Amino acid sequence: MSIYHIVLALGAVATLLFFIGLKQGAVAAIRDADKTSENETVEDGGYAWTAIAAVIASSTIITLAGTSPIFIYLGPLLAIGSAAGIGTAFLVGDRK
Amino acid sequence: MNKGLLVSGGLPQFYGYLEMIALALVLLALSYMIKRIFVRNTHGFIIANRQVGFGFGVGAVISAWTYAMAVLMSAGMTFQWGLSGLLWFVVPNGFAVMAMIPFARILRRSMPNGYTIAEFIKHRFDDSKLASGVVTLSVILSILLAILINLKGLSIVMSVVFGIKPEFAATASILCILAYSYFGGLWTSVITGTLNTLMLTVPSAIVVVAVYHFIPGGADAVFSAVGEANPQNLSVLRADAAAGFGITLAFGLLTAVGDQALWQKVWSIRSREVTRVFFWAGALFYPIPIAAGMLGLVGIAYGLTPADIGGDIVAIGPHIVSHLGLPVILVLLYCLTILAASYSSVDAASSALSSVVAVDIVHRLWPDTNERRLFLITKVSILSGGAVGLAILLTGIDFTSLVLTESSLRTAILVPFVLAIVWPPTNTIGFVAGVVLAIVVGQTARYFHGELWGTLTTLGVSGGTVLIAGLLDGRKFDMASLRNVRSEIGGDSTALASDSQFETART
Known part of the structure; x- marks a missing residue:
């Protein structure tokens, strides 16, 4: 099985996860359409470090692409991961 | 290949x-x-x-x-x-x-x-x-x-x-x-x-x-x-x-x-x-x-x-x-x-x-x-x-002129806008003067010294002006007063959210 076929399979799984999440998100949005929103913010600190980690991770992925041909595929694989991530974001849902 | x-x-x-x-x-x-x-x-x-x-x-x-x-x-x-x-x-x-x-x-x-x-x-x-x-x-x-x-x-x-x-x-x-x-x-x-x-x-x-x-x-x-x-x-x-x-x-x-x-x-x-x-x-x-x-x-x-x-x-x-x-x-x-x-x-x-x-x-x-x-x-x-x-x-x-105008305005506004959010002494005179001076001086620097120096000058002049004006004036804006801003458009269900909720969230 080539990496192309693996990506096709992973893409199908990520798409499925995306739509499962989207469906759940849409149902929740329709349910809450007339709700009043609350002006609460959560003081969830620590995002500075995770943001820096994200910057370092992206730089590392690009750097790795220059060290071995296999890492050229890392970007596309992570892009599929992004679709799965959005689907997961719906499933995780909002804070209560 | x-x-x-x-x-x-x-x-x-x-x-x-x-x-x-x-x-x-x-x-x-x-x-x-x-x-x-x-x-x-x-x-x-x-x-x-x-x-x-x-x-x-x-x-x-x-x-x-x-x-x-x-x-x-x-x-x-x-x-x-x-x-x-x-x-x-x-x-x-x-x-x-x-x-x-x-x-x-x-x-x-x-x-x-x-x-x-x-x-x-x-x-x-x-x-x-x-x-x-x-x-x-x-x-x-x-x-x-x-x-x-x-x-x-x-x-x-x-x-x-x-x-x-x-x-x-x-x-x-x-x-x-x-x-x-x-x-x-x-x-x-x-x-x-x-x-x-x-x-x-x-x-x-x-x-x-x-x-x-x-x-x-x-x-x-x-x-x-x-x-x-x-x-x-x-x-x-x-x-x-x-x-x-x-x-x-x-x-x-x-x-x-x-x-x-x-x-x-x-x-x-x-x-x-x-x-x-x-x-x-x-x-x-x-x-x-x-x-x-x-x-x-x-x-x-x-x-x-x-x-x-x-x-x-x-x-x-x-x-x-x-x-x-x-x-x-x-x-x-x-x-x-x-x-x-x-x-x-x-x-x-x-x-x-x-x-x-x-x-x-x-x-x-x-x-x-x-x-x-x-x-x-x-x-x-x-x-x-x-x-x-x-x-x-x-x-x-050629929409280059639009790009330049937009870019110069947006870069000039960046630092004053950020300071308006995070630095209470930022005042009206500093904000307006910072933006105007940054456009004038920044665009001049850009014309003579290129894109990078133009950008740096714009950011420096705009930020510097806001800081000087704020320090000279000394008064501080109360950001909490913005909570009293009512919704500009009717139908905002959040307009009357309680202050107690807000305080709870802050603490």
């Missing part, structure tokens, strides 16, 4: 028009349903009743931020500068989204009933018409530019892949986008944008991997050819890439802090979700341009030059995809990625324009406008923004 191995590319124009219209029809049907379910008044139209949750928030921010040109330029910059080009293009792009977090947290907490950044400036600076007017102008120009850039990116792809004249592609696409944007406002933008994010990720990844799969020798051959062309192509440490465009671009992208399309999301997302939405949007955005950028390496491997692809390096992605002899379905999938990027960004820009028109223009100049008329004007403003953008593109005017 050499460019003689590439096949003659191009698909029938019919396919291009069909793809543009088919995507629009799907989104139109979706937006009609969204309108029936979610949109009941102007408030719902421009701010989605502040009920956008985590999942839709992440999708909407990614889709608004992923311009068609960003997908194309990541390959273009890689083609021109190797992996250093990709690094300098991608890293500041994702960081710009996450850089919104501290300011978004402060403003959403301090001014929960806000809609636009010009509205914030108005209340922050004693109803100063000059300060809010300058910001309104900057925001409108930014929105027009966003529409233009995306239409331009889409036109390039339609021209390279299908041979459609750029002006026809731009006209057809803007008609498609406006048709569905008109109906549902921000909810449409958020939901269709989220759907478009799927198309920005999975199809894009499949096409990039397919390109390497169908090239004889695959990634190994490309990697070797790129290194043989110039070993520096595989390095991320090329100083000329940083000096050539990287540093200037990084500063330019940080001006996203003044992007109304993102601020509209800040005020429409449920308040407790704002921080993690922007973090995850930035993190999940990163792989999109990284994946697209790998097409630039293929261009280098085949020994292509800008002249081979029509002189514009951003055409390298569509040129590679349409000249490798890939199955038609894969070429169409790649175009779908660009269409999705373009449609969602123009839609987000149009939606942002509707909020500015409603809050900063109509409501301010004609406060007695009734809800029915305001709703209609708001919707029509979406059409007018697209029409103006298209007119500029069709007249063939």
Whole structure:
């Protein structure tokens, strides 16, 4: 099985996860359409470090692409991961 | 590997028009349903009743931020500068989204009933018409530019892949986008944008991997050819890439802090979700341009030059995809990625324009406008923004002057705007003088010393002026007073949220 076929399979799984999440998100949005929103913010600190980690991770992925041909595929694989991530974001849902 | 191995590319124009219209029809049907379910008044139209949750928030921010040109330029910059080009293009792009977090947290907490950044400036600076007017102008120009850039990116792809004249592609696409944007406002933008994010990720990844799969020798051959062309192509440490465009671009992208399309999301997302939405949007955005950028390496491997692809390096992605002899379905999938990027960004820009028109223009100049008329004007403003953008593109005017004006305004406003949020002594005189002086001195420096020094001067002068004026005056603005700002548009269910809730959240 080539990496192309693996990506096709992973893409199908990520798409499925995306739509499962989207469906759940849409149902929740329709349910809450007339709700009043609350002006609460959560003081969830620590995002500075995770943001820096994200910057370092992206730089590392690009750097790795220059060290071995296999890492050229890392970007596309992570892009599929992004679709799965959005689907997961719906499933995780909002804070209560 | 050499460019003689590439096949003659191009698909029938019919396919291009069909793809543009088919995507629009799907989104139109979706937006009609969204309108029936979610949109009941102007408030719902421009701010989605502040009920956008985590999942839709992440999708909407990614889709608004992923311009068609960003997908194309990541390959273009890689083609021109190797992996250093990709690094300098991608890293500041994702960081710009996450850089919104501290300011978004402060403003959403301090001014929960806000809609636009010009509205914030108005209340922050004693109803100063000059300060809010300058910001309104900057925001409108930014929105027009966003529409233009995306239409331009889409036109390039339609021209390279299908041979459609750029002006026809731009006209057809803007008609498609406006048709569905008109109906549902921000909810449409958020939901269709989220759907478009799927198309920005999975199809894009499949096409990039397919390109390497169908090239004889695959990634190994490309990697070797790129290194043989110039070993520096595989390095991320090329100083000329940083000096050539990287540093200037990084500063330019940080001006996203003044992007109304993102601020509209800040005020429409449920308040407790704002921080993690922007973090995850930035993190999940990163792989999109990284994946697209790998097409630039293929261009280098085949020994292509800008002249081979029509002189514009951003055409390298569509040129590679349409000249490798890939199955038609894969070429169409790649175009779908660009269409999705373009449609969602123009839609987000149009939606942002509707909020500015409603809050900063109509409501301010004609406060007695009734809800029915305001709703209609708001919707029509979406059409007018697209029409103006298209007119500029069709007249063939070199929109460099628009880019320069918008860029100088946005850069000049950046530091004063940030200080207005985080530094209470910032005052009206400092803000206005900072912006005006920065434009004058910064543009002069840019004219004589180039882009980088112009940008640095603009940032230094604007920030320095605000700081001096603030220190001389000594008075401090009470950000908590912004909590008393009532919703500009009727129907805001959050307007009377209790202060006790707010205090609880703060502690």
